[in-house]
Amino acid sequence: MLYKISLGTSDINKYRLIQSRELIDEVVSLGKDLKGLRLCHINSTPFGGGVAELLVSYIPLLRVLGIEADWQVIRGDRHFFTITKGLHNALQGAPLEEIKKQSVRRRYLSNNLSNARELDPNYDVFIVNDPQPAALRHYSPESKAKWIWRCHVDSSQPDATVWNFLRPYIQEYDAAVFTTKKFVPKNLRLGKITTMTPAICAFSSKNMFIKKYVCREMLENLGFDHNRFLVTQVSRFDRWKDPFGTISAYRLAKKEIPGLQLAMIGSFAQDDPEGWDMYADIQAEANKDDDMFIYSNLTGIGNMEVNAFQRASDVIIQKSIREGFGLVVAEALWKETPVIAGNAGGIPLQMTGNLSNYLVNSVEECAEKIVHLLRDPALCQRLGEEGKEIVTREFLMPRLVRDELRLIKSLVNK
């Protein structure tokens, strides 16, 4: 089960340059209180998706604070992950007929059983992310550890059958954490239910400061004309991210803003055939328009390029229809780039104040906001500053560390 992931390093004191002394002091003090605590985060994939993105910067920060934090990834075969992808979608409300089959339930549970058997019993706290490994707690009956289930998706209206299946396993945990209150399924009964939003690392290659001229140079080398406007969407090629809605909005906006350019940047995760089909469809759209560019991790676009796109684009779009949190929104706001985003899931938690005017519910609204923003650079700048303030205050790693360590402290001191 153990799978070494090349982790970053972190330095909590770097955050003193950008965050309040109270916050960092509290984080350091929580670290001291919990010094030597053995903590294990468990999820189902070493890369691809928000949870892995988060843990890769989060775990090193805990270690710096004196927590003996590890990250382990459960094993599973293609069948198991097909089931768990279904569970994941079902928590977001999509029906999953297969879950009625005994064989499907058995496969899910026997996988969790065999992973549970490989767990090191000496951890003090396990934090289990999302439904894939949710039954690990059930199969660790002897465990003296505290168990936290962390749900990253919008589970406000889960498919009833799937939820009835999962709920008893989740109710065995000491605590459950959701991104926002709205996401907590109504009939969940548990000792402690709490909320905390995810966060981004200010210093990773995705978010580190890169001078604007370097970003522009990179974009120019890729073929963009910096005399014309550029709007960009960064997200997996997934229907919930509504890429075709983004393309339609771009086309509408282009009628008002001739020469407008669009970049669609996606990444492919392991075993994601849906992503491939959608990529081909988006590619077909791009064939019709010289100003539309498609990029992915397969064409050499990595974290630094995404960073550069988020900094050098005039507007970032994230037209999600459903969204757990939407880390890319925080990433773009952190870079002072104005964002137009779907009014879905955890996005409104980030787009507060004046930014909430740029939450959209339709293609037309999205197009209109694009035109509005591109015509008003002073407004863009004000929104950019406001966005950065919000992220600095609420969505950087130390705040998440504080929330999680507070929770842990409350559990282990019981």
Place this chain on the structure above:
Amino acid sequence: MLYKISLGTSDINKYRLIQSRELIDEVVSLGKDLKGLRLCHINSTPFGGGVAELLVSYIPLLRVLGIEADWQVIRGDRHFFTITKGLHNALQGAPLEEIKKQSVRRRYLSNNLSNARELDPNYDVFIVNDPQPAALRHYSPESKAKWIWRCHVDSSQPDATVWNFLRPYIQEYDAAVFTTKKFVPKNLRLGKITTMTPAICAFSSKNMFIKKYVCREMLENLGFDHNRFLVTQVSRFDRWKDPFGTISAYRLAKKEIPGLQLAMIGSFAQDDPEGWDMYADIQAEANKDDDMFIYSNLTGIGNMEVNAFQRASDVIIQKSIREGFGLVVAEALWKETPVIAGNAGGIPLQMTGNLSNYLVNSVEECAEKIVHLLRDPALCQRLGEEGKEIVTREFLMPRLVRDELRLIKSLVNK
């Protein structure tokens, strides 16, 4: 067949800053001579591997010069590409039993036939890259265009059966181009056989100038300690790149240089199950060593990160056992980083002069050179400068454009 690829832009005049006036003048003048020429490069993949890497910067440069250059990618299914991967390996000398089957030959040929039927007949010149689309010329009997076959692999000792199968199709071309004379199969009979080496783009995100402190900051964020040495290999997870040889050499060198760090950076191409297995094996090795890091395009490593690694590593290793050309060697040399590389394929063409002392034939030799270089920073600097001179003179895009346009001019003027 047509597949739009998001191409970069290019500016030949940027090269005037770094290359000789004679070269750029000749390139511009060749462009004038061939103004309006319709040229089509054909290969089998829009990304992954050296040919795609090359064309993405090469085609825009031709366009700037006045050539109507296009890039088209042949279609094929999994079966076809399994066959062509076999042909590719067979040109490098690996046997391919399947080629004796009529059904396999038929599938290869019928794919080429159907792709040939989709070709626009109005091109003046077709340049067909590698064996996958090699029979296109055969299936275009009416074509008035000039046809060039460009072979990128070391085909000095091809598997005899495969070569006998392919040779007649290749001999229908007007010209064939190899990376070096050594690679030309002995019994190839053709109007014109010539050689030219590939080249890199000095201004792409992979090779553009990035200040060293930014590169170091990125590496630090990834977890590297810049108080200790770092050696890096950048290459696909492929046995011909000998990743385990690199790891063994690193381990030997580490006995002399305590704290030595190793980064192995690879990328996954579409449909490459071999890559996945090898990745898992390399990962298993990394589990045993806290100073060994594995990265790939799936964990957010893109062109800019590779650029940063090539600039901020103390030594770049490319321990290939077989190699067409090895663009990564030129990339590292361009950045003034010393390179230790396998004495294979096209690598010795790049590692000339004092650099040839760092061509290695064994793990032990590789380890010894690592220790030698890390102990002599002044030597590293001298080698770095020498490497950059070599690349500037021989392995940047304008030289390749010149070679190809000279060849085309000689063909179309006949």
